[in-house]
Amino acid sequence: MRIQHFLLSLVAIVVGWGCHSQRQMEANGAIELNFWNGFSGPDGAEMEKLVKKFNLDNQGKIKVRMQIIPWGTYYDKVTLGLAYGGAPQVFVLHVNRFPEFASHGVLNTFDDLIKDSRFPFEDLAPKAWEAAHWEGKVQAIPLDVHPLGLYYNLDLFAKAGITRPPTTYKEFIEDAKKLTIDKDHDGTPDQWGFAFTWLHSNSLCFLNQFGADLLTPDLKQSGLSTPRAKEAMQRMKDIITAGVCPKPEGQDAWLGFQTGKVAMVLEGVYMVKGLESQEGLRFAGAPVPQFGPEKSVWAGTHMLTMPSSLDPKVRRAGWKFIQFLSANSIIWALGGQVPARKSVVQSPAFQALPVQSEFAKQVEYVHYEPKSIDYNLIATFGDSAFEAILNNSDTIDHALATASRRIDNRLQNK
Amino acid sequence: MKRNQNLAAFLFLLPYLTLFCVFIVGPLVYGFWISLHNWHILGKSIPFVGFDNYSRALKDDLFHLSIVKTAYFVVLTVPLGNLVSLLFAIGLNQNYRGTTLYKACFYLPVVLSISVTSVLWRWLYSSESGLLNYYLGTKVQWLGSPDWAMPSLALMSIWWGAGGNMLVNLAALKSVPTELLEASSLDGASSWAKFRRITWPCIKPAFMFCIVMSIIASSQVFGQSYILTNGGPADSTLTVVLYMYRQGFGMYQLGYASAVAYLLFLLVLTLSMVQIRSLATQMNRY
Incomplete structure (x- = not known):
């Protein structure tokens, strides 16, 4: 068992080489968050804009470092990170992969954070919001549909x-x-x-x-x-x-x-x-x-998630970032997405996007892939x-x- | 004195031996240990299941299919690839200007990585804008049709790998005794007779070596089907290593993937031993 853990830890070290330790994250006063996703297309540029805006708004307090990993290898890295260390503090999961990760207990729960921050969950598309639950607990925030x-x-x-x-x-x-x-x-x-x-x-x-x-x-x-x-x-x-x-x-x-x-x-x-x-x-x-x-x-839906074991301060910082992305998802829509927030979809800025607004008409009757582990x-x-x-x-x-x-x-x- | 020599030899071997044990023997043993467990990467427990993963794989029709598809790839690439290598080598063994340039050109694809080669050939094979359809005047779905996908991967692999075996064959051709060829010329032997009676017996061991190595390499085909077709369409290019990769890194079933890896290892080992034995018999004959 020890050898097994040693060898797998070795792999995890290699995978998470670029990641900073918790202590390093708070070294300069600002909490550093690693944010992983697979937005390697034009959507990545829009996400980059959002991250920059967040970092500017939270200068000296929270610094988000985004790492884009092409989807082809993305889940391998996330899985290894979650299993053997080196996982990012905030990461994206597709809705069809969410049950698999949630069922292994590696995702953080958001119920208390939602309650404390009065997060407007009723503004989220109902199907996306339902999909973010696992065993009665919220373990993700849907960014888009x-x-x-x-x-x-x-x-x-x-x-x-x-x-x-x-x-x-x-x-x-x-x-x-x-x-x-x-x-x-x-x-x-x-x-x-x-x-x-x-x-x-x-x-x-x-x-x-x-x-x-x-x-x-x-x-x-x-x-x-x-x-x-x-x-x-x-x-x-x-x-x-x-x-x-x-x-x-x-x-x-x-x-x-x-x-x-x-x-x-x-x-x-x-x-x-x-x-x-x-x-x-x-x-x-x-x-x-x-x-x-x-x-x-x-x-499909991009779900914003956090790993289960996080320092409370880092967890709160991650939650702040997730709330920011959700609230500002009109920028995300420009990259070719329909935000999960109903208020954003109804806004004139979104309705001015010809293709996105047409596709958004289907949100109420979308069908996700089976919610199976x-x-x-x-x-x-x-x-x-x-x-x-x-x-x-x-x-x-x-x-x-x-x-x-x-x-x-x-x-x-x- | 002899003891000192043995110690020195051991010390010289030690760096390689250490790396060999850490990176080859260790993972080999560890892989076997994994194959005896039901192991999901994120799983909290790793139950021991004995040889269940092996019996599951032996009953799995997709594993059977992947063996058939791999064998098909081997049949498509090994004979034709080696024939092309031999013909290139014979061509380059003649005395004319520019052979060095040709040698470099024919060998060049070997130094390319499979990723680069695959991306390059994806453009050639594109049914909408590919050069192949453009010059042939066809509308074939080279990678999109279950009938054409595997031959297309085989063609690319032959182009990619022929240069390596060409060099081995060329080296063998260079070592054919010229006095024998000259003597047979004086006796009035035709080119074909000289090749059949003198050249071929001399280069046969090298050629057989290329065949053995090609079979081993082709049995482990992965990059081509992973990058170009991802096993499709309709599993027509699902090779054993790709199947193993999907189980391990797509589905995170590490125990099952390791069992598939070990079964492939046993298969290739058996094949290689049969060929090496037959090669040894052939060599003893000459």
Whole structure:
């Protein structure tokens, strides 16, 4: 056991090499907070502005040092830091990863801080606020709600004589047919009406609109072997067989939208800043059309959290920073987000953001991924099935049955 | 005297031995110990589960699939990669101007890291703006199609690694006795006959060495599938090491990931021993 701790501590030391010790943090009078996140895109610049503003407002008292770690390796570092030392004082978790961390008791609880500071929790989007609870205690503050939405190319829409974005499946297919063009008549369109980009969020959105999910509501078994899940997959496949959408292309599909070869995509609001910097692209955003019988849309949320073991002074400083970020999230919205604070969303400054305000219309009916501590263990099984179905390398029944078997096995043998 | 010599030898070995024990033997033993436990990084307790993780892996259809996909990658890269290396080496063994430049050019990809190589090839493979589709006049989804993804990774890997084996083969070609080749020329032997009867027997051990090393390296393929396809689409590029990585660093199931690592280790060890034995038999023949 000692050797085990020694070796793992060694790893943790390497990981947290840049982190200061608690004592160092208070050496110059000011409490230093390390703030980790994975905002490596344009959103990072907006967060940097917020951190600078906070540091200026709290000069000599609290100093926040932000470290951006790309999401690909972010959770490895956070996990190692929490397990073996070197964790930051404030860090971001995605809503779908929150249960896993909360269930291991590594997150701080905020109930007393909320009460003492009269934090306006009733101003937060209800679903995001509910998601921040674990076993009846608040262990995070939701910073935003980033739903999927429909991005569409205004020039291609105008050329096709379409005046407004589709809102139903019927309208969507009709528009997509008008927008699909085979210029060189070689049988493969050169311009597609629609393309699936990130299959994970796109597929879950379809599943949710058909009343299905990766797990059953009790979170005990797979929810993919249901007739509703099959209907959802069939609807996605129908879009491809209608000839208006290529087989999944991932990054290339997004590139296709950026370069005007794809007219519509379903992507997160966080992609808006990247599109704004794309020269010659005129685009707009709209809520996701109604593909299934239920009004639902996939969404994620960035949760602000703190580790469970913190010095009281540092904890209070961290809480002050979290409150600041939440209250000033209009700046965060500029980076391509929908703030979790209702008052910020209703403000004229936010409503002036064309894409963000359109996507924000969906906040009340967003659907998060299952609030399961095992979600991270089973999510990839669904993704493989969706890829196989839409690439025609497996049937809907077989692919979903395989994914369900893997999910159930994993839930039983974790 | 002999005792002093042994002590001196031991002292000379000591620095390497220390590093070897700390960084190779230690983690090897520790990894095995981890594989006998059910261990989540954030878990408060680490229950001992014996060989449960091994039996779970042996029953896991995704682990089976990852072995099949890894074997597919080995079959795609090892024969073709070694053939390309040999052809390059034969080409560079001729006497013409600029061979040094060609040698450097063919070897250059080897010094690139897999990350750089993958990013480079991602642009080539892009179905929207990739050079490959542009010059071939096709609309193939090189990385997006389950049928094409693994051959695409294999092609990139051959380009990346052919230069290394080329040097080994070239060194072997340089050591072929010239008097034998000259004597056979005088006897009127054709180029093919000279290669088959003289060159090939001389370079065969080196070539077989390259094959063994390529199989070991290809069995542990990771960077290509991690960076370019992340195991997809539809698990078509899910290799054993990527599967192990996902278990360990994606899902934090350290015990299970270590068991998968050990199973791969045993598989590669068995394969290597069979090949080394066959290599030794071949070498004894010449």
